[in-house]
Amino acid sequence: xxxxxxxxxxxxSAPEALLSVQNLQKHFPxxxxxxxxxxxxxxxxxxxxxxxxxxxxxxxxxxxxxxKSTTGRLVTRLMEPTGGKIFFEGHDITHMSQSKIRPLxxxxxxxxxxxxxxxxxxxxxxxxxxAPFRIQGVQTEQGTKKAVQELLELVGLNxxxxxxxxxxxxxxxRQRIGxxxxxxxxxxxxxxxxxxxxxxxxxxxxxxxxxxxxxxELGLTYVIVAHDLSVIRHISDxxxxxxxxxxxxxxxxxxxxxxxxxxxxxxxxxAVPIPDPxxxxxxxxxxxxxxxxxxLNPPPACRFHTRCWxxxxxxxxxxxxxxxxxxxxxxxxxxxxxxxKVTAPAAAKIAQNVEDALHxxxxxx
Amino acid sequence: MTTGSASPAPSSFLELRDLRIHxxxxxxxxxxxxxxxxxxxxxxTLGIVGESGSxxxxxxxxxxxxxxxxxxKISGEIWLDGEELVGASPDHVRTxRxxxxxxxxxxxxxxxxxxxxVGAQIVEAYRIHHDVSKAVARKHAIDMLGRVGIPQPxxxxxxxxxxxxxxxRQRAMxxxxxxxxxxLLIADEPTTALDVTVQAQILDLMLxxxxxxxxxxxxxxxxxxxxxxxxxxxxxxxxxxxxxxGSADDIFxxxxxxxxxxxxxxxxxxxxxxTERLLPIKGTPPSLINVPSGCAFNPRCxxxxxxxxxxxTEVPQLLETxxxxxxxxxxxxxxxxxxxENEIKPMMEGQ
Numbered sequence: 001x002x003x004x005x006x007x008x009x010x011x012x013s014a015p016e017a018l019l020s021v022q023n024l025q026k027h028f029p030x031x032x033x034x035x036x037x038x039x040x041x042x043x044x045x046x047x048x049x050x051x052x053x054x055x056x057x058x059x060x061x062x063x064x065x066x067x068k069s070t071t072g073r074l075v076t077r078l079m080e081p082t083g084g085k086i087f088f089e090g091h092d093i094t095h096m097s098q099s100k101i102r103p104l105x106x107x108x109x110x111x112x113x114x115x116x117x118x119x120x121x122x123x124x125x126x127x128x129x130x131a132p133f134r135i136q137g138v139q140t141e142q143g144t145k146k147a148v149q150e151l152l153e154l155v156g157l158n159x160x161x162x163x164x165x166x167x168x169x170x171x172x173x174r175q176r177i178g179x180x181x182x183x184x185x186x187x188x189x190x191x192x193x194x195x196x197x198x199x200x201x202x203x204x205x206x207x208x209x210x211x212x213x214x215x216x217e218l219g220l221t222y223v224i225v226a227h228d229l230s231v232i233r234h235i236s237d238x239x240x241x242x243x244x245x246x247x248x249x250x251x252x253x254x255x256x257x258x259x260x261x262x263x264x265x266x267x268x269x270x271a272v273p274i275p276d277p278x279x280x281x282x283x284x285x286x287x288x289x290x291x292x293x294x295x296l297n298p299p300p301a302c303r304f305h306t307r308c309w310x311x312x313x314x315x316x317x318x319x320x321x322x323x324x325x326x327x328x329x330x331x332x333x334x335x336x337x338x339x340x341k342v343t344a345p346a347a348a349k350i351a352q353n354v355e356d357a358l359h360x361x362x363x364x365x
Numbered sequence: 366m367t368t369g370s371a372s373p374a375p376s377s378f379l380e381l382r383d384l385r386i387h388x389x390x391x392x393x394x395x396x397x398x399x400x401x402x403x404x405x406x407x408x409x410t411l412g413i414v415g416e417s418g419s420x421x422x423x424x425x426x427x428x429x430x431x432x433x434x435x436x437x438k439i440s441g442e443i444w445l446d447g448e449e450l451v452g453a454s455p456d457h458v459r460t461x462r463x464x465x466x467x468x469x470x471x472x473x474x475x476x477x478x479x480x481x482x483v484g485a486q487i488v489e490a491y492r493i494h495h496d497v498s499k500a501v502a503r504k505h506a507i508d509m510l511g512r513v514g515i516p517q518p519x520x521x522x523x524x525x526x527x528x529x530x531x532x533x534r535q536r537a538m539x540x541x542x543x544x545x546x547x548x549l550l551i552a553d554e555p556t557t558a559l560d561v562t563v564q565a566q567i568l569d570l571m572l573x574x575x576x577x578x579x580x581x582x583x584x585x586x587x588x589x590x591x592x593x594x595x596x597x598x599x600x601x602x603x604x605x606x607x608x609x610x611g612s613a614d615d616i617f618x619x620x621x622x623x624x625x626x627x628x629x630x631x632x633x634x635x636x637x638x639x640t641e642r643l644l645p646i647k648g649t650p651p652s653l654i655n656v657p658s659g660c661a662f663n664p665r666c667x668x669x670x671x672x673x674x675x676x677x678t679e680v681p682q683l684l685e686t687x688x689x690x691x692x693x694x695x696x697x698x699x700x701x702x703x704x705x706e707n708e709i710k711p712m713m714e715g716q
Contacts, residue, residue: 063561063562170649171417172649200587201416201587201631202627203649204645205643205644205645209642209643227560229561230632230633230634233633233635234639234643257635267562268562270565271562271565272590273565273593273594274590274593275590275632276636277596277613278614279636280593287569288565288566291530291532291563292530292560
């Protein structure tokens with residue numbers, strides 16, 4: 001949570017961007033029959049663009065199936081993107097071969113959700129945390145053991161537990177082991193996929209604080225993927241809200257949480273239970289109908305229109321672009337909420353779009 | 366069980382008296398529930414909060430009698446509508462399950478049979494308690510599915526659990542639990558596996574249904590937000606014991622146990638300005654085989670030095686501080702209140 005000074009200004013091609021993602025897509029083919037004929041595709045990620053600046057934390061938030069985890073895995077190149085571009089420090093890494101990507105793995109590391117399945121039960125903690133050194137052939141000054149013990153100490157574990165196995169640790173401690181492993185090679189960027197959702201409440205807070213401390217100490221850049229809006233608000237500088245494979249709103253933390261513009265963001269926030277018994281009576285909750293539609297066959301145009309209470313005819317025919325409606329606040333909606341925050345030129349443009357869609361200009365003969 | 370038949374039946378709909386559920390294992394005795402007492406009336410909701418291993422789920426299974434016949438050693442009393450259940454035969458408790466009391470489990474995918482249609486599973490439960498034909502039971506199942514908001518219930522009744530989305534499965538689960546109009550409904554982490562928008566729907570649904578049936582509801586969760594939305598009373602569990610009990614207002618506005626403070630401080634909140642740092646509880650929840658001596662919370666408690674040396678030697682009593690608000694702590698009441706008002710509360714409200 002350092003470098004908060006440069007909040008705002010979410011231009012797509014900001015020069016200091018460490019990671020830049022442009023129109024990223026990932027379609028999983030759906031096959032049928034003996035010949036594996038492709039009959040369709042799950043559009044898990046369908047045109048996502050964002051930048052991550054050095055030293056900041058970007059939160060990706062959304063419900064299950066919105067493509068947030070897939071986005072995280074595409075960025076770390078654990079999956080091959082179907083389309084779009086990924087730039088890391090200005091280099092195109094979209095389709096880099098495995099042998100070329102390996103040196104890059106030092107710079108981009110990942111923290112996984114489930115601390116029970118992401119650590120090899122047959123390896124000692126020393127072997128797990130030391131693995132990056134071995135794989136990358138990195139020589140450490142005083143030997144791997146010393147380096148591993150320093151890492152364990154850094155994440156708040158006892159360095160003497162070097163020879164223990166993962167099952168001897170609790171969930172929170174295992175997550176710390178996972179974090180120590182990602183830190184081994186001093187990465188520049190860490191993608192964390194639901195880093196605290198498998199942990200108990202009191203342990204969640206410990207890990208969140210640890211992530212923040214490490215960022216301040218080591219100057220890390222984070223992309224945090226999570227479904228918990230309150231954790232995301234606590235930890236992020238900027239937040240992207242995803243729905244069915246697309247970003248519907250991207251803004252700095254303050255802008256997003258204080259004046260959310262996309263109806264979906266509003267619905268998400270009003271759905272979060274508030275730990276305050278006095279508030280339950282006078283609260284007006286936006287009740288969304290039904291479930292998230294299948295990404296196999298997403299609704300046309302604006303994907304949220306099937307559940308949106310503001311949807312009109314244009315939402316079913318014209319896809320709203322992700323446009324900067326207020327400084328540093330990108331929204332993909334024809335009828336944004338908190339309209340008073342929308343800048344005048346942006347408002348005029350939205351109105352023009354709606355107008356064009358309702359009354360298409362006759363072609364000039 | 367020794368005193369079970371002697372004491373008189375209570376006036377409350379559900380009352381637990383000194384319930385203990387212990388499991389003998391190779392490593393030692395696991396005291397999952399160790400002396401739990403509470404009361405619950407019809408139409409009221411009790412929230413049980415705690416971390417994993419605090420004994421909250423074992424409690425609920427114990428009330429339903431699902432530990433009977435296993436290796437568990439159960440003692441104490443469970444009074445449900447004037448009937449004592451700990452001493453009752455497993456067969457008798459079985460007849461109560463479904464009609465008198467029912468449970469909504471956390472993970473609907475693993476608690477429904479993948480081989481039978483959703484409708485068949487609801488029909489089965491209904492026909493055990495009602496002497497009706499399959500056709501009538503099926504109609505009832507369709508009716509229930511419609512009530513919990515499943516679209517096209519007449520078609521979906523023939524679907525298999527895997528054909529439902531997570532939210533729909535949880536609804537089907539609720540429909541199944543409610544199919545015989547149970548008077549006591551226990552929901553164990555009913556929304557943990559769900560997305561927030563679906564969670565909001567399910568919470569609303571449970572409130573509506575409770576109002577309609579006037580049933581007693583126990584909600585077990587680790588999410589303080591869910592508890593605040595639903596509960597009249599809240600019970601905080603730690604290491605198999607109740608460490609604080611009170612009305613929702615007591616727990617959220619006047620908590621007196623350091624563990625409850627820790628839970629409240631650990632949780633980032635959307636309704637307040639973000640604090641710079643969360644205030645976690647140090648350490649990890651205790652293993653129930655090896656519960657710390659004295660106060661189970663003492664190794665994690667920042668105020669253990671203020672107990673006059675009793676923290677590790679003496680188990681604190683669960684004592685009333687005011688108006689039914691019970692706290693299990695060695696610190697004197699005035700000191701607890703002073704710490705909450707002067708230290709904890711200002712810190713949580715973001716300076």
